[in-house]
Amino acid sequence: GAVVSQHPSRVICKSGTSVKIECRSLDFQATTMFWYRQFPKQSLMLMATSNEGSKATYEQGVEKDKFLINHASLTLSTLTVTSAHPEDSSFYICSARDDGGYGYTFGSGTRLTVV
Amino acid sequence: GQNIDQPTEMTATEGAIVQINCTYQTSGFNGLFWYQQHAGEAPTFLSYNVLDGLEEKGRFSSFLSRSKGYSYLLLKELQMKDSASYLCAAANQAGTALIFGKGTTLSVSS
Numbered sequence: 001g002a003v004v005s006q007h008p009s010r011v012i013c014k015s016g017t018s019v020k021i022e023c024r025s026l027d028f029q030a031t032t033m034f035w036y037r038q039f040p041k042q043s044l045m046l047m048a049t050s051n052e053g054s055k056a057t058y059e060q061g062v063e064k065d066k067f068l069i070n071h072a073s074l075t076l077s078t079l080t081v082t083s084a085h086p087e088d089s090s091f092y093i094c095s096a097r098d099d100g101g102y103g104y105t106f107g108s109g110t111r112l113t114v115v
Numbered sequence: 116g117q118n119i120d121q122p123t124e125m126t127a128t129e130g131a132i133v134q135i136n137c138t139y140q141t142s143g144f145n146g147l148f149w150y151q152q153h154a155g156e157a158p159t160f161l162s163y164n165v166l167d168g169l170e171e172k173g174r175f176s177s178f179l180s181r182s183k184g185y186s187y188l189l190l191k192e193l194q195m196k197d198s199a200s201y202l203c204a205a206a207n208q209a210g211t212a213l214i215f216g217k218g219t220t221l222s223v224s225s
Contacts, residue, residue, distance in 0.1 A: 006157075022208070034212045043202060043217040094155050097210060104148070104206075104213055106157040 002028050004096050006107025013084055013114055021079045023094030030096035033071065034075040034104075038091040042070045050077040074099075084114040118139045119216035120170045121153050121203045127193050135188045135219045137203035145206040148213060149188045154201045161188065161201075190221075198223045 003026040003111040012021050023033055031052045036044040048069055056069035068080040077096075081088055094107040119139045120152040127133040139147065148157035164170055164179035164186060176189040191196055199218050204213040 032210055036215075044215045046212045046214070049212055091155075095213070103160065103161070103163070106150075109155075109157040111155070 002096075002098050002105040004094065004105045004107040005008060006101060006110060008110060009108060010111045011113070013112070015085055015114055016083055018080055018082045018096075019084055019112060021092055021094070021112075023077045023079070023096065023107050025075045025096045025105075026099075028096075028098045028100065029074040030077075031074060032097055032103050033065075033098050034072060034095040034097075035077075035079050036095065037091045038109075044093060048050075052077075079113065084112070086114045088112065089114045116209070117131065117205075117214055119132050119203055119205060121201075121216060121219045122217040123217065123222045124222070126224065129193055129195060129223060129225050132189065132191050133193060133195050133221065135190075135201050135203075135221070137186045137188070137216060139186070139203070139205045139216075141205050141207050141214065143207045144181065145209045145211075147177075147186045148204040148206070149175075149177050149186075150202040152202055152218070154200075158202055193223050195223050195225065197221060 005024045028106050033050040035047045038044050046059050047062045050069045050071040052071045052075045058064045071077040080093050095104050121137045121211040152158040161179035169178045176193045180184045200218040202218045203216040
């Protein structure tokens with residue numbers, strides 16, 4: 001079945017630094033990938049839609065200069081949290097849709113803690 | 116606007132049957148998904164409905180009524196390991212992001 005690999009699974013960084021999270025589709029091509037954020041005991045909130053070869057589409061209220069998304073190939077999207085602050089601490093999850101199917105496969109998530 | 120509603124919490128006992136309801140309002144419709152999520156982990160796919168009716172897959176079944184904007188997930192022969200959050204999600208259009216409900220936390224006791 002479709003597999004999405006997300007790294008790192010956990011990261012702790014100092015306030016003011018940047019963190020890059022990678023999302024790879026291992027056995028299928030994904031023109032579009034999605035980035036979600038989930039706070040404790042809450043549901044997944046869509047942050048942005050990552051489009052291969054073009055600019056990402058951000059949801060209202062999400063700062064595009066703070067959450068940089070790059071989708072340079074059909075199998076890789078990256079999310080960089082720039083100048084991280086403690087309030088950015090959250091669970092970040094990527095999702096990819098198989099261009100040849102209907103399913104949405106999720107990565108294993110990244111637990112970001114900013115200290 | 117777009118909205119997905121599901122109960123916040125449910126409890127049940129081992130061996131029982133539980134039904135988790137979900138109502139949705141979206142500008143378009145390209146399918147209704149159910150995911151299971153354990154704490155600290157990513158969601159795992161359970162079911163997908165795009166046409167009206169019941170889809171059965173082992174102990175789990177999912178139902179959809181497009182005219183009513185309604186779906187349910189039915190879990191039979193509950194096991195302790197079924198304790199998790201169950202997320203209802205809708206696709207607006209083909210290829211767009213899933214819109215998630217707040218999730219239903221199911222607690223299964225012995």
